[in-house]
Each structure stands twice: as structure tokens, then as C-alpha cells.
Amino acid sequence: MINKQLIKTSIINVIKRRARSLLTILSVLIGVNSIFVLISFGQGLVGYVDDLSQEMGNDKLIVQSKGFGIGTSIENNVMFRDKDVNFLEDSFGVDEAVGLYFQAAPIEIEEKRKYVFIAGSNIKENKKIIEEIYNLELFTGSDLDGSEKDDAVLGYNYLLDDDTFPNPLEVRDKVLINGVEVKVKGFYEAVGNPADDYNVYMTKEGFEDIFNPKSYQMILVRSSEGFDPSKLAEKLTEGLREDRGQSRGNEDFHIQTFEQAIASFSTILVTINVVLILIAFISLIVAGVNIANTMYASVLERTKDIGVMKAIGARNSNILLMFALESGLLSLIGGIFAVILGTIISIFAGTLVESAGFGFLQPALPIGLYAGCLFFSLFIGIVSGIMPAYRASKMKPVDALRYE
Secondary structure (H helix, E strand, O other), rough: OOHHHHHHHHHHHHHHHHHHHHHHHHHHHHHHHHHHHHHHHHHHHHHHHHHHHHHOOOOOOEEEOOOOOOOOOOOOOOOOOOOHHHHHHOOOOOEEEEEEEEEEEEEEHHHHHHEEEEEEEEOOOHHHHHHHHHHHEEEEOOOOOOOOEEEEEHHHHHOOOOOOOOOOOOOOOOOEEEEEEEEEEEEOOOOOOHHHHOEEEEHHHHHHHHHHHOOOOEEEEEOOOOHHHHHHHHHHHHHHHOOOOOOOOOOEEEEHHHHHHHHHHHHHHHHHHHHHHHHHHHHHHHHHHHHHHHHHHHHHHOOOHHHHHHOOOOOOHHHHHHHHHHHHHHHHHHHHHHHHHHHHHHHHHHHHHHHHOOOOOOOOHHHHHHHHHHHHHHHHHHHHHHHHHHHHOOOHHHHHHHHO
């Protein structure tokens, strides 16, 4: 059991050497605060991806080039044509299939130009799956119904004034897409990503008239009710491979469930987050060394005090515990200020990035994060101070009293 007098003595010693204590606390604060903020945003991003996955459902499959993914160009050598879409749509276990076009192109508004992504698809017949995969919800105006191929629905950011387009657009305004006039039919709700909120969505026919594409970049498939998407993906891979005249292992495409795609993306996010935390952990190592130096200096300064305490009956365990408590207390105080500052920084940064259009990048502040950071702070402090504390506990009273 910890003696109350030892706790009191430890607190007094920390306060007495306030300048050195403040520097030690500051080093802990910097390290723990960095880890707190990184974890809060990392958890927030992972939570956003999980929520997105649930909203989109687990009944979708994605057919794309083997080289298509994060960090790759939307241009690829794999040709997905209407023949492939029809084959997949007619396959057993498939409810619907739709080909998707993507193209980076300039949009011109009042002689102002910006390069954005243009998406084209058969949205009239496959409206639900397209809106689910893009996470779209109509904000104002009307959806694409295929009645006019030169219609387009724009992302939310066109309703705002910015450096490129100072005047917000309205329904029925006209814009130039790749030099071709297109009528604005409506606007979608904000997705939370500036790039996506500048997207332009067109009908399949309208996109083909402007860009004359050779093939789809991707095919979306919805599995029929009662079918396992993973098993269906395997069967469709086998069937499409045979239909395209390719051998096993040499396919130029791959089919995965949306859950698998999200899981892969989540793994990348977690990996990036771990790397960033490890980098921040370096500052905690520095803090640990600083705590050890502080405690060694404290032991030397109080050598005679240790001798007096031992002479009047203090045991080795009492001395060890006193110095361990001091180092733990220093680190815990740093941890408390770190989570307070980390909360303020996370909330402020979240508001800042949201105002910049990155609504998806918000911090998560669960109780476990606070408890974990505080416990970790205490642990680092005790571990860093254990060697100086052990050295102090092993001093002989006679030698300590003679120390100059």
C-alpha cells in the first residue's frame, strides 16, 4: 500500500523544483499531444470509412483493371465495353450492372476554367446503385432522367463562391464541359471532399458525345438478394475470364466486393496512422530520457536527504517508491495537459478542415483515447524513473550522509 506521506513528499519535491519540473512536463506534453491528435484523426477517418461502408451496403461488386486503384491513373489499357456489362447483368445472381465513365476535363464558367472529374453513366436505369457508390443525395434541382443528354448534375461546391468561380451557379445555368455547352439540372449534397464536391455527373449519352470514350473505367454490379457477394465475385471472375478469352492468372481485370475494397483502404489508413504515431513516439522517447535525467539530478541533489531518511528508518522500498512516484507524477501531469491541449487542437483543426471542404476528416474523441494516453503517460514516467529510483534506494546511509 502506498504511504500517504510518500505521496505528499513526492508532490512537494515536484513543486519545489518547478523550473526543471515544467521542462520535463513540457517534453511529455509534446509527445503525448502529438500521439493524441494523430490517433483522434486516424480513428475519425476509419470511422468515416466504416460508416460509408454501412451506408453503401454489402451487396455491391466492383469490376476494374488490375492496375486500377489508389495512386493510379484513370486511364488504363483494359477495355470494358457494353458487351461485358451485358454479360455480367445476365449472369445468375446479378441484380444489375452498370458501366462507369471517368474523365478529367475543364469546366468553364464565365471564362473561368477549372479541371474536374466528369462521371458518365446510365443513371436513368441504374440511379440507386450509382448514388449509393458515389454517396450522392440531391440537394436542389432535379435528377438526371435521360430526357436531355446535355443535362448535368453538379457537386455542391458550385453553389459556393470561391477563388476560381466567384459567382455561385443556379439550376438551369449553362456551363462548358470540354468546350461543349451543358445545362445544369441540379446539385448534389456535399460529400465532404473538395475534389468530389466539384465533380460533374452526366448521362452515358451526354458523356459519349463530349469525350467519345473507348471503354468504361469500371463496372458496378449489385448481387441479387440471398447471394453471397464474395462467392458471386469468384463465379463472375471465372465467367468473365472465359468470355474475354483469358486464362486463369492472366486476367487483365479483377472483381472484388465493396467490403473488400473498403477493407483494403482501411488497412492503408491504419498503416499510415501507425507510421505517423511511431514518428510521434520518438518525441516520447526523448521525454523519457528527459525524465530519467531529471530524476538522476534529483537523486544527486538529495543524497543527504536520502541518508537522513534511511537513518531514521526509511526502507529501500520507501525510497524507490518515492522517486518512482515523482517521475510518474511529472509524466502524468504532462499527459493531463496533453489531452486537454490535444482536445482543443483536434476540435479546432476539425472545424478548420471542415470549413475547407474536408468534412470527412473529423476527429474521434472516445473515452478510451483519453484513458489510454493518461495511462501511457504514467507508464512512461514510471519506467523512465525506475533506474534513478533504484539507484537512490540502494544508497548506504553512511555514504549518503557524507556526500558533498
